Amino acid sequence: MTDTNRYDAIIVGGGHNGLVNGAYLAKAGLKTLILEQRHLVGGAAITEELHPGFSFTTFSYALSLIRPEVIRELELTKYGFNPIYMPTSFAPMENGDYLYLGPDRDENIREIMRHSPRDADAMDRYEHDVGRVLQLMYPLFDRVPPNIFGKTPEDAQDVAWLLGHLGSAEPKVVHDAVRLITGSISDFLDDYFESEILKGYLAASSTTGTKVGPMSAGSGFVSLMMAMGEHDGHLGSWSFHKGGNGGFTQVVATAAQAFGAEIKLEAHVDHVITKDGRATGVALQDGTEFYADTVVSALDPRQTFTKLVDQRELPGELVEAIDRFQFNGTSAKVNFALDAAPKYPALGDRTDQYRGFVSIAPSVEYLERAYDAAKYGWYSERPYLDTCLQSFLDPDMAPPGKHVMSCFVQYAPYHLKGSDWDTERNNLGDTVQRTIEEFFPGFSDLVLHREVVTPLDIERVVGLSEGNIYAGDFLLPQMYFFRPAPEWSQYRTPIEGYYQCGSGTHPGGCVMGAPARLASQQILKDRAAKA
Amino acid sequence: MVSTTPFHPRLAELNTTQLWAHWAGYLSATQYDIAGKHEYFGVRNAVGFFDASPLYKYEITGRDAERYLAGLLARDIRTCRPGRAQYTIWCDDAGYVLEDGVVFRHSANDFLLTAAEPNLSFLQNQVGSLEVSVEDVSASYAMLAVQGPRSRAVIAELAPEVGELGYFGHVQSKIAGSEVTVSRTGFTGDLGYELRIPADDALAVLDAVMEAGEPHQMRPFGEQALNILRIEAGLPLIGVEFSSSRYAFNEHDRFTPDELGFGWLLKGIDDDTRPFAGRRAILDERATGASRWKTVGLSVDGHAFEQLFYEAGLIPPKDEPPADWETMLYDEHGERAGYATSYTYSPMLQTQVGIARVRPELATIGTTVHVEQTVNHVYTTVPATVTRMPFFTPERKTSM
Numbered sequence: 016m017t018d019t020n021r022y023d024a025i026i027v028g029g030g031h032n033g034l035v036n037g038a039y040l041a042k043a044g045l046k047t048l049i050l051e052q053r054h055l056v057g058g059a060a061i062t063e064e065l066h067p068g069f070s071f072t073t074f075s076y077a078l079s080l081i082r083p084e085v086i087r088e089l090e091l092t093k094y095g096f097n098p099i100y101m102p103t104s105f106a107p108m109e110n111g112d113y114l115y116l117g118p119d120r121d122e123n124i125r126e127i128m129r130h131s132p133r134d135a136d137a138m139d140r141y142e143h144d145v146g147r148v149l150q151l152m153y154p155l156f157d158r159v160p161p162n163i164f165g166k167t168p169e170d171a172q173d174v175a176w177l178l179g180h181l182g183s184a185e186p187k188v189v190h191d192a193v194r195l196i197t198g199s200i201s202d203f204l205d206d207y208f209e210s211e212i213l214k215g216y217l218a219a220s221s222t223t224g225t226k227v228g229p230m231s232a233g234s235g236f237v238s239l240m241m242a243m244g245e246h247d248g249h250l251g252s253w254s255f256h257k258g259g260n261g262g263f264t265q266v267v268a269t270a271a272q273a274f275g276a277e278i279k280l281e282a283h284v285d286h287v288i289t290k291d292g293r294a295t296g297v298a299l300q301d302g303t304e305f306y307a308d309t310v311v312s313a314l315d316p317r318q319t320f321t322k323l324v325d326q327r328e329l330p331g332e333l334v335e336a337i338d339r340f341q342f343n344g345t346s347a348k349v350n351f352a353l354d355a356a357p358k359y360p361a362l363g364d365r366t367d368q369y370r371g372f373v374s375i376a377p378s379v380e381y382l383e384r385a386y387d388a389a390k391y392g393w394y395s396e397r398p399y400l401d402t403c404l405q406s407f408l409d410p411d412m413a414p415p416g417k418h419v420m421s422c423f424v425q426y427a428p429y430h431l432k433g434s435d436w437d438t439e440r441n442n443l444g445d446t447v448q449r450t451i452e453e454f455f456p457g458f459s460d461l462v463l464h465r466e467v468v469t470p471l472d473i474e475r476v477v478g479l480s481e482g483n484i485y486a487g488d489f490l491l492p493q494m495y496f497f498r499p500a501p502e503w504s505q506y507r508t509p510i511e512g513y514y515q516c517g518s519g520t521h522p523g524g525c526v527m528g529a530p531a532r533l534a535s536q537q538i539l540k541d542r543a544a545k546a
Numbered sequence: 547m548v549s550t551t552p553f554h555p556r557l558a559e560l561n562t563t564q565l566w567a568h569w570a571g572y573l574s575a576t577q578y579d580i581a582g583k584h585e586y587f588g589v590r591n592a593v594g595f596f597d598a599s600p601l602y603k604y605e606i607t608g609r610d611a612e613r614y615l616a617g618l619l620a621r622d623i624r625t626c627r628p629g630r631a632q633y634t635i636w637c638d639d640a641g642y643v644l645e646d647g648v649v650f651r652h653s654a655n656d657f658l659l660t661a662a663e664p665n666l667s668f669l670q671n672q673v674g675s676l677e678v679s680v681e682d683v684s685a686s687y688a689m690l691a692v693q694g695p696r697s698r699a700v701i702a703e704l705a706p707e708v709g710e711l712g713y714f715g716h717v718q719s720k721i722a723g724s725e726v727t728v729s730r731t732g733f734t735g736d737l738g739y740e741l742r743i744p745a746d747d748a749l750a751v752l753d754a755v756m757e758a759g760e761p762h763q764m765r766p767f768g769e770q771a772l773n774i775l776r777i778e779a780g781l782p783l784i785g786v787e788f789s790s791s792r793y794a795f796n797e798h799d800r801f802t803p804d805e806l807g808f809g810w811l812l813k814g815i816d817d818d819t820r821p822f823a824g825r826r827a828i829l830d831e832r833a834t835g836a837s838r839w840k841t842v843g844l845s846v847d848g849h850a851f852e853q854l855f856y857e858a859g860l861i862p863p864k865d866e867p868p869a870d871w872e873t874m875l876y877d878e879h880g881e882r883a884g885y886a887t888s889y890t891y892s893p894m895l896q897t898q899v900g901i902a903r904v905r906p907e908l909a910t911i912g913t914t915v916h917v918e919q920t921v922n923h924v925y926t927t928v929p930a931t932v933t934r935m936p937f938f939t940p941e942r943k944t945s946m
Binding site: 153 | 580581592696763856896897
């Protein structure tokens with residue numbers, strides 16, 4: 016054993032959570048090593064020049080849920096944190112009309128009134144009601160979940176805090192929260208709105224990344240998770256990071272290194288070394304070993320509990336819970352390099368609609384029919400597309416006058432019935448392109464380059480099981496004090512010194528940094544108790 | 547009746563909000579499009595343009611021009627070579643700041659001074675027996691600020707010589723057939739240029755700039771975006787940070803250069819060969835330690851700010867435009883510490899920042915002061931740290 020291979024803490028996985036966790040531990044004075052299997056850090060939050068001059072956010076494509084605490088505590092602004100506000104949302108309709116919303120409430124009312132005069136004031140009520148539910152949820156986001164099964168005084172205190180917090184809210188707010196968390200977004204929206212395009216637009220996020228349709232129970236919950244995002248205090252609003260999410264993870268990596276963390280690339284961890292039920296280090300596939308009494312997995316729960324360690328070291332109940340944990344990747348990405356901006360016929364030559372997301376989800380029915388295919392093991396014939404021409408926000412993403420377009424595609428289930436993704440990859444690209452063409456005639460003529468990323472590709476390249484973008488579905492039985500498993504939601508594992516900090520832990524996926532931040536608090540607390 | 551600048555026909559088409567402020571008697575766009583912050587990000591990430599035509603412009607020429615300005619301006623004009631510009635101030639004899647502006651030196655005896663307020667009679671009254679001519683050329687020129695990381699690419703496409711221009715340098719260029727003075731100056735704290743254009747050619751030059759800017763996502767920005775940009779840059783604004791001492795009714799409304807953070811302009815004040823207006827009083831102030839204030843940056847503790855509102859059952863208001871009023875500051879004993887003259891949310895720093903005047907003993911970097919807030923209609927405070935300014939200063943601002 017040499018000193019050069021000895022660290023205080025080793026983090027497996029250089030995705031955004033691994034980097035955030037490493038930065039916190041290094042900031043606290045720990046000699047920290049972050050190991051990443053690929054040639055670049057970022058995990059699913061990377062930016063790559065896949066066509067000369069065009070930068071693609073290959074996987075993850077927007078920033079919003081990143082917790083303000085992470086930005087402040089890791090002093091990310093000092094290291095180049097540079098969010099870009101996305102002020103608009105544009106939703107094309109099948110009849111050639113559109114819904115175009117922006118930051119001005121009164122203009123939005125006028126726009127909604129074109130579609131339904133009744134829905135104009137309903138929007139105010141809806142936003143206020145959801146805002147109050149979010150307000151109730153935020154404190155849960157920024158704290159380690161209570162262990163409701165625990166027996167220590169500390170556990171009792173945590174549970175008492177939770178009950179007290181929920182009990183202090185107004186009954187209507189708690190009721191709205193339960194309706195959203197347990198119900199479908201479609202039912203919830205029907206209580207407010209009649210306009211199909213408005214409901215389609217609002218329902219779309221409820222399906223993101225999870226195998227639910229807008230009429231499924233549980234879609235309200237996904238919608239709530241997506242709305243937890245903020246940009247400068249605007250709830251539910253999105254932003255883009257300069258240089259894409261790869262730009263963001265580079266900032267976090269720079270911060271981590273500035274705090275003293277070491278990052279090793281192309282370091283593929285084979286397994287965590289344990290001794291007498293304690294983690295003592297990691298072994299790489301090439302046989303190199305690194306030692307530390309704190310080892311943190313930033314990988315998803317399947318990798319953390321069944322790949323990196325020997326299952327026989329874990330309680331059977333935990334192994335079973337992890338086996339049951341749903342991944343069900345159902346999302347794909349298609350990224351385009353475009354020769355020019357697409358045109359929307361009703362807007363002529365205008366391009367101002369590209370300052371934010373363009374959401375192809377003209378109705379709840381459209382979304383639900385897109386989901387139907389996924390239920391039976393196939394991808395949507397007319398998928399929901401969450402697209403953005405990112406070069407309109409950050410001209411560094413494409414050569415002058417040209418554009419990159421990121422298209423998030425829902426639904427594309429990991430498990431295909433009667434075929435496989437290597438066979439269907441190109442067909443999926445065609446399906447997406449055809450769908451865009453339907454709303455933006457002439458689109459295909461603009462395509463210079465196309466990159467299709469299936470759930471299988473996400474798994475192969477990034478390592479996320481079944482290509483699940485959240486490192487585990489956003490389903491109620493695998494959230495909060497159940498994420499990733501009952502009794503193991505507090506970032507520890509049954510192996511002493513072995514921790515989890517990835518999106519498979521509370522509060523979950525998206526480029527949030529919260530799991531890694533909370534995990535670092537647990538780790539530092541445990542180390543202090545031991546010292 | 548309010549006037550319009552030479553760019554107005556084009557800007558009126560671009561201003562989809564029809565929100566206009568009045569600046570020096572001219573219409574000046576508050577915000578062109580859906581959000582001032584969108585225009586702000588346009589500047590920080592790409593390039594934006596701003597109509598700065600309402601600035602007053604004075605041509606100062608003649609054999610004694612340098613001597614004249616050396617006696618008038620607090621910053622030593624003799625160190626400004628032809629082809630260079632200086633941010634500068636001028637003071638009264640009691641050492642209080644009158645105004646600020648930018649002076650461009652074209653040749654040994656040929657200067658142009660820009661200012662936010664009219665100054666012709668003041669400037670002419672200072673001439674005395676010197677051989678100097680001061681002419682108001684304000685209406686002869688339009689001014690266009692082109693600011694942001696892509697500004698060099700945009701302007702250099704029209705005038706390649708601009709690529710070589712250093713910070714606060716200027717050069718005569720030909721753009722759209724017009725003689726344009728391009729300077730590497732601005733009010734955004736970013737890489738940027740300002741174009742001084744003969745008024746009659748303003749639209750032709752603007753069209754050329756807009757065409758060159760189109761592939762770079764260039765967009766116009768209004769006063770709201772400019773105000774956030776200039777606060778992040780730590781740049782004082784006359785009428786906000788201070789007003790001319792000439793119009794002060796009492797000592798609370800006049801300030802010395804040191805009190806306003808302008809001490810750095812006074813390099814060489816000990817040199818007796820340049821007795822400028824206010825010098826003796828400023829030297830006295832320094833000798834006796836008479837400064838009442840120091841100007842500092844304030845950075846609010848974002849976590850404390852959020853908690854204050856969450857605990858009050860509110861969503862923290864993190865995206866308010868710059869405050870139109872002074873914000874009071876308190877020390878740890880609840881005594882008055884000073885006041886912020888500008889206070890805004892900074893999208894780059896992700897917290898509220900302010901330009902503030904504090905008692906000199908509180909000006910040490912890292913000192914905590916408490917910023918007044920109103921929560922649930924009750925006054926309370928949130929902690930903030932005294933910091934250096936500018937708050938945001940990218941390398942590209944000054945790099946070649």
